Amino acid sequence: MRRQDKVCNTYWPELPELVGKTRQIIILGDSGVGKTSLMNRYVNKDFSASYKATIGADFLTKEVILDDRSVTLTIWDTAGQERFQSLGVAFYRGADCCVLVYDVNNAKSFENINSWREEFLIQASPRDPSSFPFVCVANKTDLGENKRQVNRTLAKNYCDQQGQLPYFECSAKNGNDVEKAFEVIARHALAQQESEMGDILEDPFLPAIIEDRGGCAC
Numbered sequence: 001m002r003r004q005d006k007v008c009n010t011y012w013p014e015l016p017e018l019v020g021k022t023r024q025i026i027i028l029g030d031s032g033v034g035k036t037s038l039m040n041r042y043v044n045k046d047f048s049a050s051y052k053a054t055i056g057a058d059f060l061t062k063e064v065i066l067d068d069r070s071v072t073l074t075i076w077d078t079a080g081q082e083r084f085q086s087l088g089v090a091f092y093r094g095a096d097c098c099v100l101v102y103d104v105n106n107a108k109s110f111e112n113i114n115s116w117r118e119e120f121l122i123q124a125s126p127r128d129p130s131s132f133p134f135v136c137v138a139n140k141t142d143l144g145e146n147k148r149q150v151n152r153t154l155a156k157n158y159c160d161q162q163g164q165l166p167y168f169e170c171s172a173k174n175g176n177d178v179e180k181a182f183e184v185i186a187r188h189a190l191a192q193q194e195s196e197m198g199d200i201l202e203d204p205f206l207p208a209i210i211e212d213r214g215g216c217a218c
């Protein structure tokens with residue numbers, strides 16, 4: 001049994017809950033690219049063809065199990081429409097991972113993802129901007145190649161230049177690769193959770209806390 005598991009299972013069962021506060025995932029991109037639809041597809045396994053602009057921000061939570069470990073994601077779906085954005089910016093700070101979405105059939109939405117990325121970094125001011133986990137999602141691939149305006153290679157090149165961002169071509173409509181994209185996001189979140197748990201296990205006061213609880217974690 002790993003030391004971490006022994007501490008949690010035997011002496012401090014609530015540790016994962018304390019550390020494993022929900023991880024904040026934020027979805028950004030132009031209006032109409034399908035941010036709400038992707039979140040809905042992933043969390044509720046559902047899709048609606050009607051469009052209702054998100055105002056400010058909305059969220060859904062989902063518990064994900066990966067390799068027998070659990071992580072809870074709070075997925076923040078933000079407004080793409082400029083007039084509804086100011087409310088959403090408040091949620092940038094505290095995000096653990098950011099999903100940049102564009103519509104493969106809309107070149108402008110791809111050109112704008114860099115602005116979304118830069119604005120996020122300004123507002124969220126993460127400790128290390130160069131290593132902050134972004135994931136890029138190209139949505140609406142179900143509409144067919146003749147509608148496509150953004151070439152896969154172009155988008156892949158952009159992601160590679162930005163530090164090998166994971167890149168997925170998805171469809172919220174038919175569900176294609178949505179699960180796959182969010183699995184990468186959930187893995188980032190789980191890694192962060194485990195790293196924070198590791199920090200606590202290294203805490204010089206931990207032996208005293210465990211002692212207090214009537215045990216030894218060695």
Ligand SMILES: Nc1nc2c(ncn2[C@@H]2O[C@H](COP(=O)(O)OP(=O)(O)OP(=O)(O)O)[C@@H](O)[C@H]2O)c(=O)[nH]1
Binds near residue numbers: 033034054
């Ligand atoms: N064909 C197709 N349509 C999609 C897909 N994803 C979303 N849509 C449609 O595109 C429209 C906009 O989708 P939303 O998810 O509301 O877009 P949004 O990015 O949340 O828009 P804002 O809230 O304004 O920022 C809706 O009519 C959706 O049904 C997709 O993968 N394929």
Ligand SMILES: [Mg+2]
Binds near residue numbers: 036
């Ligand atoms: Mg929306």
